[in-house]
Amino acid sequence: MLPSEHYVGGEFVRGDAAPVVVRSPSTDEVLAEIPGAGVALAERAAAANGVAARAMRALPVLRRVELVRRLAAAVRAEQVPLARLLTLESGKPIAESRTEVEYSASFFDNAAAAAEMAAGELPAARLADRRVLVLREPIGATVAITPWNFPLAMIARKLAPALAAGCSQLVKPAEDTPLTALAFARLFAKTAVECAAPPAAFGVVVGDPISIARAFIEEPSTRKLTFTGSTEVGRLLATQCAPRLLRTALELGGNAPFLVFADADLDRAADQAMLSKFRFMGQTCISANRFLLEESIADEFLSRLEARMRALVVGDPLSEATRVGPLINDAAIRKVELHVRDSVAKGARIRLGGARAEVAGLAPRFFMPTILTGCSPMMHCACEETFGPIVASMTFRTESEAVMIANAVPHGLAAYVMTQDADRLLRVAEALDFGVVGANDGAPSTAEAPFGGRKDSGLGREGGMYGLDAYVDLKYVSMRVRGC
Ligand code: NAD
Secondary structure: OOOOOEEEOOEEEOOOEEEEEEEOOOOOOEEEEEEEOOHHHHHHHHHHHHHHHHHHHHOOHHHHHHHHHHHHHHHHHOHHHHHHHHHHHHOOOHHHHHHHHHHHHHHHHHHHHHHHHOOOEOOOOOOOOEEEEEEEEEOOEEEEEOOOOOOOHHHHHHHHHHHHHOOEEEEEOOOOOOHHHHHHHHHHHHHHHHOOOOHHHEEEOOOOHHHHHHHHHHOOOEEEEEEEOOHHHHHHHHHHHHHHOOEEEEEOOOOEEEEEOOOOOHHHHHHHHHHHHHHHHHOOOOOEEEEEEEHHHHHHHHHHHHHHHHOOOEOOOOOOOOOEOOOOOHHHHHHHHHHHHHHHHOOOEEEEOOOEEOOOOOOOOEEOOEEEEOOOOOOHHHHOOOOOOEEEEEEEOOHHHHHHHHHOOOEEOEEEEEOOOHHHHHHHHHHOOOOEEEEOOOOOOOOOOOEOOEEOOEEOOEOHHHHHHOOEEEEEEEEEOOOO
C-alpha cells in the first residue's frame, strides 16, 4: 500500500487538512490522496522537532554515526521498491531512479565518515596562560523544504549531515512527489528503533507549502531552514527567515552553460553533454541549459550529439529501456513549448524534435529530444532554466567571448567546459562564475563535493565535510591556565 501518513514526533499520523493528490505524470492516474497536514499538525511537528534536537545533541557521535550508516544500508536494501515509487510519482526513468537511491545512500555514507573525522581546534596561544578551545556543536532543530526533481536525494543530502552533526530535521517534500519521502519515513522509524536513536529526529509533513513553511519558521526552537527549489521561492523564504535571523541554506535554480571548444574530444564532449542534458529529461538544476559551441566545430559537435539523441528511447518510465519519460506536470511541458516557440520566433532553427512526443496510452506530457541552433542570449531558452530535453545552442569565436556569455546571467550554479587543452581547462574553470564546474565531466554531482551556487543560485554548500559544517555551530572556550 502506498504511504499516506505524516511522520511527526516519531509517530505516523493522519492529516486533517485538504488532501494532497499525487498523480502519475505518465498516466494521470491518481496514485494517492494524502490528507494534508494543517497548521496545527505542522506546528506540532515543528515543536516535536525542537524536542528531538535536544535528544540528538545528547547522542554520542558514535551512536549518531551508527544511525546514519544504518540509514545508508536501509536505503540500499530497499532500492528496488523505493526506485519504483520514485518513478511512479516523478516520471523519472526507472534506471535513473535506482541511481538516485544509490546516490542518496552515498550521502549517508559520506556524512557518517565526515562526522567520524570531525574535530575541534586548539589555535596557537598568543598569551602564555590562555588556551582557546574551539568546540563544534550541533546547531539544533532544522527544517527542510525540498523539490520534486530528486524526491529522495535532496532529503538525504540535507538529513544525513544534520543527523551526523547531532541535529534533528523536519522535512516538507514537494506536493508532486511526497510518496518517496513518506516511504523513507518508514525506513527511518524502523532504523531508529533498531539502534535506539531518537525516533523523532526526522519528521515529514505534506500539505500546503505556505502554511507549513510559516509553522516551521515561526517555531521558536527552529534554528535553521534549508531549502532546495526555485530562486523565487528561495528568496521569499529568506525574507521570512530574516526577522528571526534564522540560518538559511538555499540551493536554487541554475542556468548552466556548456562550453565546447574546438580542441575538445568531440565524442567525449557529446557523451558528457548527454549525461548533463538528459538526466531526468533536463529537469535538474545543473542540467546544461545553454550550449556554447566554438564556431568551427559547432555543426560537427551537434551531428555527434544528434546521433546520440536519436537513439534515446522515449516512453514509459517504468520500462528499463526508457531514457526519456514524461515531464513532471502540465506547467512544465507548457514551459518547454513556450521556449521552443519563443526561440523560433526570434530566429532560432529546429534541427531535431521541437514538439511533444506521442506515447501510446500515456498522458501527452512527453517531449521529443530537441536541438535548437542559432539561439541568442535574449531568448527564454537562454535567460532561464528550460527544465526539459532541449539543447539550445549558440556559437562563439574566442575564449573570452565564451566566458563572457557564460557568466552573463544572474545564476551561478553549474557550468561545463569541454577542451583537451589543460591550460585552457584551468583558465576557463577559474573564470566561470559558478559554484560547480564540470571539466570534461557532465555529471559532477557527488556526495563528497561542496555542492552549491553563487549569485541567484543560492547560499551555502552541501556535501562532505562542508555539508557537515553547515549543521555545526562553533563555540570557543577561553581558558586561563595557572602556572604557565
Ligand atoms: P519550487 O520552488 O516551486 O518548490 C520547491 C519546494 O518549495 C516545494 O517543496 C514546494 O512545495 C515549496 N514551496 C513552493 N512555494 C512555496 C512557498 N510560497 N513557501 C514555502 N514553500 C514553498 O521548485 P520546484 O519546481 O519544486 O523545483 C525545481 C527548482 O528547484 C528548479 O529551479 C531547480 O533548479 C531547483 N533545484 C535546485 C537544486 C540545487 O541543489 N541548487 C536541486 C534541485 C532543484
